[in-house]
Amino acid sequence: MPLFDLNGKVALVTGAARGIGFETARQMHLRGASVAVLDLDAGEAREAAERIGPRAIGIGADVTDHGAMQAAVAEVVEKFGGLDVAVANAGIAQKSFSTVRGISGEEWERVFDVDMLGVWRTARAALPQIVERQGQVVVISSVYAFANGMGNSPYAVAKAGVESLGRALRIELAPHGASATVAYFGWVDTKLVQDAFAQEDGGRVRELSPDFLLKRITPDEAGAALVRGIEERAPRVFAPKWWRYVSALRGVINPLLDRRMESDAKTQALIRDIDAKTVDASSR
Amino acid sequence: MGSYDLNGKVALVTGAARGIGFETARQMHLRGASVAVLDLDAGEAREAAERIGPRAIGIGADVTDEGAVMAAVAEVVEKLGGLDVAVANAGIAPPTVTTARTMPAEEWRRVLDVNLIGAWHTARAALPQVSERRGQLVFIGSIYSFANGLLASPYAVSKAGVEALGRALRAELSPFGASASVVYFGWVETDLVRDSLDRGDGGRGARMLGEILPAFLLKRISPEQAGATLVRAVEERAPRAFAPGVWRYLSALRGLLNPLLDRRVDRDANVAGLVREAEEAAKQRSA
Numbered sequence: 001m002p003l004f005d006l007n008g009k010v011a012l013v014t015g016a017a018r019g020i021g022f023e024t025a026r027q028m029h030l031r032g033a034s035v036a037v038l039d040l041d042a043g044e045a046r047e048a049a050e051r052i053g054p055r056a057i058g059i060g061a062d063v064t065d066h067g068a069m070q071a072a073v074a075e076v077v078e079k080f081g082g083l084d085v086a087v088a089n090a091g092i093a094q095k096s097f098s099t100v101r102g103i104s105g106e107e108w109e110r111v112f113d114v115d116m117l118g119v120w121r122t123a124r125a126a127l128p129q130i131v132e133r134q135g136q137v138v139v140i141s142s143v144y145a146f147a148n149g150m151g152n153s154p155y156a157v158a159k160a161g162v163e164s165l166g167r168a169l170r171i172e173l174a175p176h177g178a179s180a181t182v183a184y185f186g187w188v189d190t191k192l193v194q195d196a197f198a199q200e201d202g203g204r205v206r207e208l209s210p211d212f213l214l215k216r217i218t219p220d221e222a223g224a225a226l227v228r229g230i231e232e233r234a235p236r237v238f239a240p241k242w243w244r245y246v247s248a249l250r251g252v253i254n255p256l257l258d259r260r261m262e263s264d265a266k267t268q269a270l271i272r273d274i275d276a277k278t279v280d281a282s283s284r
Numbered sequence: 285m286g287s288y289d290l291n292g293k294v295a296l297v298t299g300a301a302r303g304i305g306f307e308t309a310r311q312m313h314l315r316g317a318s319v320a321v322l323d324l325d326a327g328e329a330r331e332a333a334e335r336i337g338p339r340a341i342g343i344g345a346d347v348t349d350e351g352a353v354m355a356a357v358a359e360v361v362e363k364l365g366g367l368d369v370a371v372a373n374a375g376i377a378p379p380t381v382t383t384a385r386t387m388p389a390e391e392w393r394r395v396l397d398v399n400l401i402g403a404w405h406t407a408r409a410a411l412p413q414v415s416e417r418r419g420q421l422v423f424i425g426s427i428y429s430f431a432n433g434l435l436a437s438p439y440a441v442s443k444a445g446v447e448a449l450g451r452a453l454r455a456e457l458s459p460f461g462a463s464a465s466v467v468y469f470g471w472v473e474t475d476l477v478r479d480s481l482d483r484g485d486g487g488r489g490a491r492m493l494g495e496i497l498p499a500f501l502l503k504r505i506s507p508e509q510a511g512a513t514l515v516r517a518v519e520e521r522a523p524r525a526f527a528p529g530v531w532r533y534l535s536a537l538r539g540l541l542n543p544l545l546d547r548r549v550d551r552d553a554n555v556a557g558l559v560r561e562a563e564e565a566a567k568q569r570s571a
Contacts, residue, residue: 066389099456100404100407100408100411100449100452100453100456101408101411101412101415101456105350105408108404109401112401116396116441116445117393117396120384120392120441123384124384124385124389127384127385128385131385144448145444145448146539148451148452148455149448149449149451149452150452150455150456151452151456152452153448153449153452153453153456156448156449156452157400157404157445157446157448157449157452158445159448160444160445160447160448161396161400161441161442161444161445161448163444164428164433164437164440164441164443164444164445165384165433165437165440165441167432167433167542167546168384168432168433168434168435168436168437168440168441169384169437170546170550171432171434171546171549171550171555171559172383172384172385172434172435172437172559173385174550174551174556174559175556175557175559175560235543235546235547235550236543247539248539248540248543249539249540250538250539251430251535251536251537251538251539251540252536252537252539254451255523255524255536258451258454258455258523259523261455261458262454262455262458267455268458268459269459271455271456271458271459272459275456275459
């Protein structure tokens with residue numbers, strides 16, 4: 001018997017029309033939860049809900065819109081009678097690797113708005129219910145919460161912020177018997193990651209990491225790790241698992257890895273190319 | 285990377301009318317740099333520049349306004365001939381010490397806007413000059429970049445983000461001979477710390493920290509000491525600097541310590557009491 005039994009609970013997952021979000025919703029449904037599939041496009045959300053099963057509903061909602069998130073939570077409460085678990089999963093990546101100097105300001109701020117503020121808006125909208133029902137908030141961070149965000153800065157900045165928010169929330173929810181979990185995913189075979197590595201420079205970015213760090217897991221495995229974390233009310237979930245050790249050593253490893261980036265010829269060449277491409281592309 | 289002589293350089297510091305920013309600008313000026321003091325209020329910025337000396341100018345600029353920061357950089361380039369060092373220092377703390385659940389959304393958002401988006405705007409505006417002149421960007425991290433942000437979540441979130449931005453930028457600038465630094469401060473005797481810990485909400489912030497931190501980690505330093513650490517980091521092009529210095533070790537151990545400390549705080553009855561008290565006060569305020 002898990003610490004937190006999903007059977008009979010109500011869960012909401014943002015960005016759940018596909019990828020990790022879809023798998024999380026599907027597997028919670030398998031455990032007996034009613035699930036609300038939120039996604040930008042209402043049609044895709046409903047279609048995903050239909051594939052999941054009878055206790056699933058689809059709702060179109062944009063996490064960058066406070067009002068839309070509140071309305072979505074209200075709809076979930078009306079249809080299912082409450083909300084126990086909110087998984088703030090929706091996330092995007094920038095279109096191509098680019099430096100802070102070269103990226104368009106709108107794109108940088110858009111990634112931040114979805115990936116960081118979107119998580120906050122989801123939590124804000126769900127918290128009254130979560131506190132009342134001793135439920136859970138799950139925030140999807142990334143290994144980019146501690147890995148260097150070179151060429152991918154808005155994503156890394158957002159995920160570092162998400163981790164910080166999740167940790168604070170866990171302490172703040174404890175007096176109410178509710179909890180928060182931070183999930184750190186490495187490379188999951190989702191559209192987000194496939195698109196990133198399909199780019200022109202994707203292969204070169206890959207080359208900078210040792211092979212064992214590049215192992216991809218399936219959305220199915222990521223969802224399973226997350227659902228297990230929810231059943232255990234775990235403070236942290238890592239998938240693949242050994243990122244847990246990298247995270248534990250981050251305070252020592254990061255300064256060393258960061259320094260290596262500054263002297264490694266391959267990294268330097270890659271930054272120059274990415275920078276030249278993006279700075280030329282912008283009007284400057 | 286080697287030493288960096290501030291003599292003859294041009295530096296810009298946001299939020300420099302007082303506190304750490306003022307001290308940083310003043311001490312860079314003492315080393316022979318020309319300095320632009322940016323602050324929200326143009327009058328206060330100019331007054332601070334006058335106190336600093338002859339090679340200082342004051343400019344009013346709101347870091348949440350990208351256009352205003354760009355205009356300020358253009359003014360610095362025009363008046364001082366270029367820009368070598370940009371210190372993204374402007375920062376605020378949330379006006380109420382309470383949970384993410386009960387803090388007014390506008391307050392939460394505003395802290396992120398100033399501390400994180402403001403640093404991003406400052407970096408963006410300064411980057412063309414800084415990369416061309418092999419200069420430096422300096423970001424103000426905080427022990428909240430890695431400490432648990434309970435009752436101060438937007439501050440912690442913003443500082444975790446600023447650290448990530450500074451690290452990425454250091455890597456991205458390295459092929460061009462320019463650099464970025466993240467400077468982590470503990471408790472500095474500034475208006476920000478006094479307002480949020482001592483004065484705000486009957487000193488709840490200070491009481492909360494007293495519950496979770498040993499006395500040696502509560503030691504406060506002066507803005508002058510903080511500025512000196514920052515200026516030394518610039519002179520050394522250091523990737524990171526800490527003041528007080530003890531936080532360097534806590535940062536190195538963060539990956540191991542944070543899960544343990546978070547769990548301890550999670551179960552601390554006194555902390556739970558303070559969280560409840562903060563939420564009660566926030567509820568009454570909004571009622």
